[in-house]
Amino acid sequence: MNDKPTSMNADGIFEPFSSEDVPVEEWSQGTRFGSTYRYLSGFGGSTHVGVQLEELSPGMESSLNHYHMLEEEHAFVLEGEMTLKLGDKTYVMKAGHYVCFPAGQKAGHSFYNHSDAPCRFLMMGEKNPNEVLFYPENQRVGVRLMGEGYVRSSQIEYWERVDTDKPG
Template sequence: MNDKPTSLNADGISEPFSSDSVPWEEWSEGSRYGSKFRYLSGFGGANHVGVQLEELAPGMQSSLNHYHMLEEEQAFILEGEMTLRLGDKTYPMKAGDHVVFPAGQKVGHSFYNHSDAPCRFIMIGEKNPNEVVFYPETGRVGVRLMGEGYDRSAVMEYWQGADTERKNPK
């Protein structure tokens, strides 16, 4: 049974809701990474598209630089400003700006709040259960279907580890 609040009524129908009724969730890793967010689509019972209202505090980075093989992501800035890191380039972003990260675009992206005020934005993305995410700086490869991460440099040949010599079955 799901104990999280939701907009689903007793009949399982998703009803309209105010974003203020969705609880804030927070995460952080060390002093560099972290944000708080309201997972709007989860609250509404969505299964295919993820939408969250995110707030990035001054001096914080939203995630490791990464790109998606199967999922598209988009961000729309509501208030404040921050810096988009896209590969080796950076772009200042402010309220009203929008960016799209198409699936398979092999350029890492992340956000950093360079300002002295929180930046609020909407993140929209797919929820593909087979997603593969690459992290160029660390070499990590995330495979959602398996719930695991792998070191991209640990490459193996197709036949590596296989017994390729015919043996008589007993």
């Protein structure tokens, strides 16, 4: 790995780089969640598309199950295998498998490494500053623009609780 924070050269041009040049970052939450990753797109100067090379250790889950209202997200497995939790179904994904999570698809997704070896994969997605995420497990709604999360205790229809017969 090199010591540069990005692939930008002295002329301000972002040049090609090896994924090995990108710093490894790690996160975890308890014993259930966590992974290591290299934030490729940030190193390369991207501001609109996010790409990271992620490694999920055996027994770990990649994130809290969620879906995106404005962003599209993609995953491509490079080596190993893991289980995709998508809505109320699960799928085994192996090297060469690809999945897209379209914006607004109301089926939560997350990955779990059920195997005894690390799984390496690419995650790609948009970086919309106005994104809204929903987390089915705890009913949390995340609002990126505000940097806040809310609990969704009930959902109402547009005209629910509105007297539609009363004059303005």
